[in-house]
Amino acid sequence: MRVRFGYVAIALGVPEGSPNKTTTAKALEKIADWEGRIGRLRRLMTANLETTLRILRYNAAHEVALYRFTSKTVPLATHPLATGWDYIADGQPLWREIGDYVKLHGMRVSAHPDHYTLLNSPKPEVLAASLADLDYHARMFEAMGLPPSPSLVLHVGGQYREKAAALRRFAERFAALPGRLAARLMVENDDKIFTAAEVLALCEELGRPMVLDIHHHRCNGGGELAEVWPRIAATWGGATPKIHVSSPKSSKDIRAHADYVAPEDLLPFLRLARETGRDLDVMVEAKMKDEAMFRLVAGLAESPGVERAGLAAVEL
DNA sequence: TCGTGTCAAGATCTT
DNA sequence: AAGATCTTGACACGA
Numbered sequence A: 001m002r003v004r005f006g007y008v009a010i011a012l013g014v015p016e017g018s019p020n021k022t023t024t025a026k027a028l029e030k031i032a033d034w035e036g037r038i039g040r041l042r043r044l045m046t047a048n049l050e051t052t053l054r055i056l057r058y059n060a061a062h063e064v065a066l067y068r069f070t071s072k073t074v075p076l077a078t079h080p081l082a083t084g085w086d087y088i089a090d091g092q093p094l095w096r097e098i099g100d101y102v103k104l105h106g107m108r109v110s111a112h113p114d115h116y117t118l119l120n121s122p123k124p125e126v127l128a129a130s131l132a133d134l135d136y137h138a139r140m141f142e143a144m145g146l147p148p149s150p151s152l153v154l155h156v157g158g159q160y161r162e163k164a165a166a167l168r169r170f171a172e173r174f175a176a177l178p179g180r181l182a183a184r185l186m187v188e189n190d191d192k193i194f195t196a197a198e199v200l201a202l203c204e205e206l207g208r209p210m211v212l213d214i215h216h217h218r219c220n221g222g223g224e225l226a227e228v229w230p231r232i233a234a235t236w237g238g239a240t241p242k243i244h245v246s247s248p249k250s251s252k253d254i255r256a257h258a259d260y261v262a263p264e265d266l267l268p269f270l271r272l273a274r275e276t277g278r279d280l281d282v283m284v285e286a287k288m289k290d291e292a293m294f295r296l297v298a299g300l301a302e303s304p305g306v307e308r309a310g311l312a313a314v315e316l
Numbered sequence B: 001t002c003g004t005g006t007c008a009a010g011a012t013c014t015t
Numbered sequence C: 001a002a003g004a005t006c007t008t009g010a011c012a013c014g015a
Helices: A025-029 A034-061 A087-091 A094-104 A124-143 A163-175 A196-206 A214-219 A229-234 A267-274 A289-301
Strands: A002-008 A066-068 A108-110 A152-155 A185-188 A210-213 A242-245 A280-284 A313-315
Touching (some): A034 A066, A034 A087, A066 A280, A087 A094, A087 A124, A094 A124, A124 A152, A163 A196, A214 A242, A229 A267, A280 A289
Parallel strands (some): A002 A066, A152 A185, A210 A242
Antiparallel strands (some): A002 A313
């Protein structure tokens, strides 16, 4: 089994390696004219796109095949202050250049709309904002010329006092999505509400891939994964399943992410997943970003039965 | 240049 | 019902 690793948004190994440059609505309002406001947003976006490209080059040089774009690539993309701004047109040719680079190197890229994107909210205005956010994320991938494969990770959302109804509402809202959005979605189990078993059942019903977060799974009841993993893997069809991994920040603060990932927090799962005989992609969620990922790979490679397979992959 | 406060989002918990 | 809390990284600002 080949296991590839990736990381989220910021590359600590790249000088000026944060693609998250942004501004606030408050600060933007101080600029009087629309052109001035959009000009500021455009400069920040261009810097973010250029940083993203530098990060991808760094990834290619370090054999990193997995990467998650930041949702902040376009600052205030869905904010009313940016209404009328064609950030796709203004970002060319960088969008296309990024997409071409991804395709040339066979990278697997994704994005994760933040936890305020709630497809199952009972409030119409929250749903509308969530759809606008999904549209923004999809437009980024379309601007890059990347095919409509699973690329956007979502959580189910809130519980709203009645979990079963909240799950049903997600399914209904999903069914009503434009095809170009639905085709990009994956659903991830969360750390407090929707368990791996519940998200699995949902994904099977919807015919969408499930991203298993093994840290969330531990936070949210845990339990044996041996039985459900083959079914989770099956939601990916012929594609390589993807999981998320992180270590708890501390015993007091289990849910928060630690700086690094302890190999023992992943190794048992890898041994289990090996039984399905499928390759695996692992997204590392840690404060120390790419450094944490490289350290995890090095740590795993010292374990019995695990061989290093490049700088950001192992074989077992 | 440093440290501290502010910002943005929505659910959910606390008062 | 109103306010605090959670989360995250970066901006904004005062010292």
